[in-house]
Amino acid sequence: MMARAQITERFYRYLVGAPVDRAPDVEFGYWPQTIRRWLHEGLPKSLDDWWYQDRERLSEKESGDMFNRKLDEYFGFDTSGEEISLRVHINPSFPEVILGRENDRTLFRDQGGVVAERYLTDVDESSIPHFISFPVKNRADWKGLSARYRAADPTRRFPESQVARLRAAIADGKMVTAGMAGFYGQLRNWMGFENLSLCFYDDPALVEGMVETWADLCVEQIRKLPADIPLDYLSWWEDMASKNGPFVSPGQFRRFFLPAYVRVMDEARKRGCTLSIVDCDGDPGVLVPLWLEAGVNVMFPLEVMAGVDPFAWRREHGKRLLLKGGINKEAIAAGGAEITRELERIKPLLDQGGYIPHLDHLVPPNISYGNFMAYLEAKGRLLGR
Numbered sequence: 001m002m003a004r005a006q007i008t009e010r011f012y013r014y015l016v017g018a019p020v021d022r023a024p025d026v027e028f029g030y031w032p033q034t035i036r037r038w039l040h041e042g043l044p045k046s047l048d049d050w051w052y053q054d055r056e057r058l059s060e061k062e063s064g065d066m067f068n069r070k071l072d073e074y075f076g077f078d079t080s081g082e083e084i085s086l087r088v089h090i091n092p093s094f095p096e097v098i099l100g101r102e103n104d105r106t107l108f109r110d111q112g113g114v115v116a117e118r119y120l121t122d123v124d125e126s127s128i129p130h131f132i133s134f135p136v137k138n139r140a141d142w143k144g145l146s147a148r149y150r151a152a153d154p155t156r157r158f159p160e161s162q163v164a165r166l167r168a169a170i171a172d173g174k175m176v177t178a179g180m181a182g183f184y185g186q187l188r189n190w191m192g193f194e195n196l197s198l199c200f201y202d203d204p205a206l207v208e209g210m211v212e213t214w215a216d217l218c219v220e221q222i223r224k225l226p227a228d229i230p231l232d233y234l235s236w237w238e239d240m241a242s243k244n245g246p247f248v249s250p251g252q253f254r255r256f257f258l259p260a261y262v263r264v265m266d267e268a269r270k271r272g273c274t275l276s277i278v279d280c281d282g283d284p285g286v287l288v289p290l291w292l293e294a295g296v297n298v299m300f301p302l303e304v305m306a307g308v309d310p311f312a313w314r315r316e317h318g319k320r321l322l323l324k325g326g327i328n329k330e331a332i333a334a335g336g337a338e339i340t341r342e343l344e345r346i347k348p349l350l351d352q353g354g355y356i357p358h359l360d361h362l363v364p365p366n367i368s369y370g371n372f373m374a375y376l377e378a379k380g381r382l383l384g385r
Helices: 010-016 032-038 045-057 060-075 139-149 160-171 183-191 193-202 204-224 250-270 285-294 310-320 329-334 337-352 369-383
Strands: 082-084 097-102 105-109 115-119 130-133 176-181 233-237 275-279 298-300 322-327 355-359
Touching: 010 275, 010 355, 032 369, 045 060, 082 160, 139 204, 160 176, 176 183, 176 204, 183 193, 183 204, 183 250, 193 204, 204 250, 233 250, 250 285, 285 310, 310 322, 310 337, 322 329, 322 337, 329 337, 329 369, 337 355, 337 369, 355 369
Parallel strands: 082 176, 176 233, 233 275, 275 298, 298 322, 322 355
Antiparallel strands: 097 105, 105 115, 115 130
């Protein structure tokens, strides 16, 4: 694996097999309800001020990302690069409209045209929305929506301020990262789970057209990067599995998605990309060899309660498969000896290398602040901090 030698961050160097003093210490993130609990159990109140101030001046995603970074800094976690904000947004977006309110919930159409029931604010509560409708139901809908994702759209140019920030990060020894929705994930955003599931059989050509549009946009964004900006680490959001397995068969993945993954990964490799991670909840085990074939070599978050066995995945695929996550949340919530047993369980995987241990999803609110701190202390000893 050809690593960019100028990168000094432990996270990158560890995964590409370069010399490091220890494995990185990171976590996935936190549910807002967890933060509310911890503020009553010892988390500094100054973080509460940051939480609300960010909400007042930033978008929900921006403020959530910023707060997570501040909390990660507080816990002393390792950094993991500077992110390129790819310009794959919808344009023009749909007007945001509140269609109804009931108690603490709102029926809301978002900028993507999705109608869903959501909490009014995720500062105190957060959950997966209850989806009502999606913008694409048929070919006519897709013809209208696809015009909002034109790769040649002038708003997709990278702002000079972002390019300057990336150049400063590169000079500081950081890796450059980018993230995008995967092909199943983006199509589900457009069609919804049920409509997409039927569309594979009822209109496969429509699925192929949507995949091609998304691949074109992702490839063009990578090509538009200034020549001196590398791309070291590409992440995909692709929640396409439950505890019973993935929502598409390996045959469907190979037909509809694999060629598009290969297109984007080939373009990323031209920029020096050596690491690519897929975020897929549930148990997508039968799809792992297909992602590896495309060049996606890091699997995450390895949900224990969904039946994921990272030891079995490593035995099947060897060290070319890199792993991240895999610590059972419920063991940490139980505390005490259960924390010790859980870390002992994953230690042989850590000893193999190419594995970064952390909770197998966001930190849930049934984990007390005391148990989380005990877990971090024990994990730190395991890592040699």
